[in-house]
Amino acid sequence: MSTLSKTLQLRTSPHILSGYAVDSIMFNVVLALLPATLFGMYVFGLAGTLTIVVATLSCVLSEHLICVSQKRRSTIGDWSAAVTGLLYGLTLPPSLPLWMVAFGGFVCIGLGKAIFGGLGSNPFNPALVGRAILQAAFPVPMTTWMPAFAENRFSWLPPSTLAWPFTEPVYDGFTSATPLSLQKFDQVATDAGQLALGMVSGSTGETSAILLLLGGVYLVARNMMNWRIPVSIFVVVFAFSGLLHLADAGAYPSPLFMLVSGGLVLGAVFMATDMVSAPMTGTGCLLYGALIGAIVVVIRVWGGMPEGVAYAILLGNAVAPHIDRYVRPTVYGTGRRRGAAT
Amino acid sequence: MLTVHTQSFAHGVHPEELKEQTVGLPVARLPFVDRYVLPLSQHAGAPSEPVVQVGDQVQRGDVLARPGGFVSTTLHSPVTGRVRALAPRKHPNGQMVAAFEIEADPFATQQLPRREPLDWAAMELDAFVEQVQRAGLVGLGGAAFPTHVKYRLPEGRRCEHLVINGCECEPYLTCDHRLMLERPAAVIRGIEIVSRLLGADHSTIGVELNKPDAIDALRAACHGRTDITVTGLAVKYPQGAEKMLIKALFDREVPAGKLPLDLGMIVNNVQTMAGIADYFDDGKPLIERMITVAGPGIERPANLVVPIGTSVRAVLEYCGLRAETRQVVMGGPMMGQALASLDAPVLKGTSGLLAFTEAAIHHDVEYACVRCGNCLEACSNLLNPQKLARLARGGRLDELEQACVNDCMECGACTYACPSGVPIVHLIRTAKATLRRRKGSR
Numbered sequence: 198m199s200t201l202s203k204t205l206q207l208r209t210s211p212h213i214l215s216g217y218a219v220d221s222i223m224f225n226v227v228l229a230l231l232p233a234t235l236f237g238m239y240v241f242g243l244a245g246t247l248t249i250v251v252a253t254l255s256c257v258l259s260e261h262l263i264c265v266s267q268k269r270r271s272t273i274g275d276w277s278a279a280v281t282g283l284l285y286g287l288t289l290p291p292s293l294p295l296w297m298v299a300f301g302g303f304v305c306i307g308l309g310k311a312i313f314g315g316l317g318s319n320p321f322n323p324a325l326v327g328r329a330i331l332q333a334a335f336p337v338p339m340t341t342w343m344p345a346f347a348e349n350r351f352s353w354l355p356p357s358t359l360a361w362p363f364t365e366p367v368y369d370g371f372t373s374a375t376p377l378s379l380q381k382f383d384q385v386a387t388d389a390g391q392l393a394l395g396m397v398s399g400s401t402g403e404t405s406a407i408l409l410l411l412g413g414v415y416l417v418a419r420n421m422m423n424w425r426i427p428v429s430i431f432v433v434v435f436a437f438s439g440l441l442h443l444a445d446a447g448a449y450p451s452p453l454f455m456l457v458s459g460g461l462v463l464g465a466v467f468m469a470t471d472m473v474s475a476p477m478t479g480t481g482c483l484l485y486g487a488l489i490g491a492i493v494v495v496i497r498v499w500g501g502m503p504e505g506v507a508y509a510i511l512l513g514n515a516v517a518p519h520i521d522r523y524v525r526p527t528v529y530g531t532g533r534r535r536g537a538a539t
Numbered sequence: 540m541l542t543v544h545t546q547s548f549a550h551g552v553h554p555e556e557l558k559e560q561t562v563g564l565p566v567a568r569l570p571f572v573d574r575y576v577l578p579l580s581q582h583a584g585a586p587s588e589p590v591v592q593v594g595d596q597v598q599r600g601d602v603l604a605r606p607g608g609f610v611s612t613t614l615h616s617p618v619t620g621r622v623r624a625l626a627p628r629k630h631p632n633g634q635m636v637a638a639f640e641i642e643a644d645p646f647a648t649q650q651l652p653r654r655e656p657l658d659w660a661a662m663e664l665d666a667f668v669e670q671v672q673r674a675g676l677v678g679l680g681g682a683a684f685p686t687h688v689k690y691r692l693p694e695g696r697r698c699e700h701l702v703i704n705g706c707e708c709e710p711y712l713t714c715d716h717r718l719m720l721e722r723p724a725a726v727i728r729g730i731e732i733v734s735r736l737l738g739a740d741h742s743t744i745g746v747e748l749n750k751p752d753a754i755d756a757l758r759a760a761c762h763g764r765t766d767i768t769v770t771g772l773a774v775k776y777p778q779g780a781e782k783m784l785i786k787a788l789f790d791r792e793v794p795a796g797k798l799p800l801d802l803g804m805i806v807n808n809v810q811t812m813a814g815i816a817d818y819f820d821d822g823k824p825l826i827e828r829m830i831t832v833a834g835p836g837i838e839r840p841a842n843l844v845v846p847i848g849t850s851v852r853a854v855l856e857y858c859g860l861r862a863e864t865r866q867v868v869m870g871g872p873m874m875g876q877a878l879a880s881l882d883a884p885v886l887k888g889t890s891g892l893l894a895f896t897e898a899a900i901h902h903d904v905e906y907a908c909v910r911c912g913n914c915l916e917a918c919s920n921l922l923n924p925q926k927l928a929r930l931a932r933g934g935r936l937d938e939l940e941q942a943c944v945n946d947c948m949e950c951g952a953c954t955y956a957c958p959s960g961v962p963i964v965h966l967i968r969t970a971k972a973t974l975r976r977r978k979g980s981r
Contacts, residue, residue, distance in 0.1 A: 204865060205864075205865065205866060205867060205877075205878065205879060205880075205881075206865050206866045206877065206900060207633075207877045207879055208866070208877050208900075208903075209877070209962070209964075209965045209968070210868075210870075210872070210873060210874050210875055210876065210877075210951050210964070211872060211873045211874070211951035211954050211955045211964070212866070212868050212872040212873075212875065212877065212893075212895065212900075212901070213554060213555075213710065213872045213873070213901065213955065214901045214954070214955055214957075214960070215552070215554070215955050215956050215957075215958075217913075217956075217958045218904070218906075218958050218959075218960065219906040219909055219958045219959050220906075221958075222958055275906060314907075315907065316906065316907050316909065317906070317907030317908050317909045317910065317959070318907065423912070472909045472910055472911035472912070473909050473910050475910075476912070477910055477911070477912030477915050477923075477925070478912060478915055479916070482912075525923070526549075526915070526921035526923075527921060528795065528920060528921050528922060528943045528946055529549075529782060529786070529792055529795070529919065529920040529921050529946065530782065530792045530793050530794045530795040530796075530797070530920075530946065531794075531795045531943070531946070532792075532794075
């Protein structure tokens with residue numbers, strides 16, 4: 198018994214924890230993304246698969262190398278770099294040259310995350326930072342799409358995929374238009390059902406709304422995601438675009454089309470909900486979602502580009518700390534709002 | 540019966556209840572041991588002052604020490620025996636403090652001398668307060684605040700509502716549950732005495748809905764009385780914190796820095812009520828209490844009546860302490876204290892003893908705060924724990940005060956919910972201590 202006394206451990210309370218650790222949450226995000234990822238690989242074949250693999254590896258490797266260069270323990274074990282890489286890969290056009298994919302992966306982790314101090318300190322979603330910079334640097338490759346379900350997709354690569362770094366990628370004869378650009382520039386509507394299933398051209402992993410929602414439901418059920426953000430985004434996008442559609446059905450697409458097209462589901466469910474760059478209070482999250490939803494519609498309808506989810510979320514990220522500053526709970530027994538300001 | 544609306548408070552957490560080990564076990568009695576250690580300070584407030592000498596013979600229930608002030612209480616001998624020492628002994632908080640050591644008389648029957656019931660009905664409030672102080676009663680929910688202090692009503696204040704806490708929201712602990720099941724009449728009797736003497740109009744017992752049998756037992760025991768209500772409450776931690784209990788029962792908030800009495804309420808634990816009944820009806824002061832002994836390090840979990848002053852080691856060995864035990868906690872797992880030594884005694888405020896093995900202990904892997912907001916969702920005081928933790932780490936004391944750090948009751952819900960393993964409540968606790976010291980030195 199005296200030996201027992203010597204080995205007694207002292208800790209302050211609480212002595213039990215909920216068991217939700219950062220690494221297990223991040224790992225579950227990866228799991229939740231798997232169905233959409235596998236579907237993306239199936240739809241876009243070898244090119245899509247390579248895009249996702251290179252994106253994920255480049256992010257994880259960047260995280261590791263940055264840690265090593267700073268003489269810190271590598272933090273790839275927390276799975277957050279893997280989540281960033283996977284999300285980033287899913288937002289890219291499947292025919293993007295792989296060197297650009299890898300470059301963007303480094304930007305995600307380096308400029309999106311490490312420069313601010315790593316996990317927990319990034320004001321913006323790192324995956325979207327990488328994507329936004331690629332969009333600015335390489336506008337043509339970032340908006341050139343290969344068709345979905347190309348017949349020889351498992352044995353053939355678009356010539357652009359293996360383009361040498363700093364050379365102009367070649368896009369001959371295989372490009373396709375996304376439903377959003379068809380709608381915006383050619384006024385051709387795509388069936389919402391086809392969109393929901395993901396049977397269309399687009400970014401590697403954002404095309405199947407249903408599989409993405411499935412992943413979101415899994416995370417909400419496991420209490421690992423704030424449902425308020427996607428719900429608020431969906432409601433606002435639906436209501437805002439619905440009003441426009443009611444006003445002039447010819448000029449504005451239907452709200453259902455708006456919901457299931459482009460990167461909205463992927464962005465709303467998996468990117469806007471990034472804990473680090475979203476507000477902390479329930480009300481704050483509703484406001485934040487509403488803001489993102491409104492910006493998405495504004496960019497899609499009146500902006501120069503067919504799609505604006507990424508920019509809408511980045512703008513939402515920028516506002517999130519201010520939302521936390523003004524939306525604060527009332528401390529018990531004070532009747533005054535002086536609690537939360539960050 | 541369908542409950543449409545479950546009464547509760549804002550936020551909070553839902554830890555696994557882990558009560559199944561002991562909830563079905565009737566309360567047993569721990570056999571008497573050879574030695575008892577009774578620190579003079581085992582309640583909030585001034586230590587008690589010794590009235591017996593080393594070498595004196597004492598009877599079970601005799602006074603060992605009298606109150607050392609108004610916010611202090613009486614200490615009684617838990618056994619018939621001899622005062623062996625008055626010397627520094629290990630306190631559960633890790634310090635050495637002045638304590639009586641009583642050697643039990645192995646030939647004594649340990650029968651409590653019979654005393655006449657007190658004629659409480661004819662008592663003035665002042666006399667009642669004095670009697671409660673003589674009984675040595677403290678809050679038995681864990682805080683060990685001397686009970687009589689609550690009963691001295693300041694000029695012009697009235698206790699309209701007596702609130703009784705039967706929530707027992709800490710995981711593992713089931714001794715209050717067993718008390719309500721096995722001795723509901725004693726709880727009701729205590730309420731009857733206290734509410735009459737305080738002149739309270741009504742009494743409400745709040746019990747979490749995971750104890751439907753306790754609710755039924757209490758309702759049966761106060762059947763036909765209109766002045767006592769038993770209310771089922773949502774199962775949520777920290778439902779047993781008195782401010783949360785009041786919010787849940789009446790949807791009213793105790794103003795920050797004030798007491799429930801500012802709302803005309805006094806909150807007591809169910810065991811304290813049974814203690815009142817024991818003293819006024821049977822003359823039995825607070826010399827023993829019910830505790831839960833449980834956890835993965837215990838072979839035979841139990842609910843036990845334990846004389847105050849019994850060593851933790853004696854209790855745990857009686858219940859079969861496994862050699863793999865690596866941590867022993869006094870109290871519940873959310874707010875209890877890890878013990879450095881098993882020689883420390885069970886105190887008046889001890890509600891449980893838990894033994895954890897290596898597998899059950901959480902390890903301190905800390906990630907950076909990811910601003911997930913779980914701690915804000917957990918905090919029933921609606922504070923911003925992650926901000927408090929950050930300010931505490933930076934030693935930014937003035938900003939901490941502005942952020943209402945002193946409204947934190949240290950329930951630990953934030954830390955429980957944190958996915959990054961940030962020791963939030965520990966940081967807050969140390970910062971509050973620094974603030975108190977700073978205030979003291981000014």
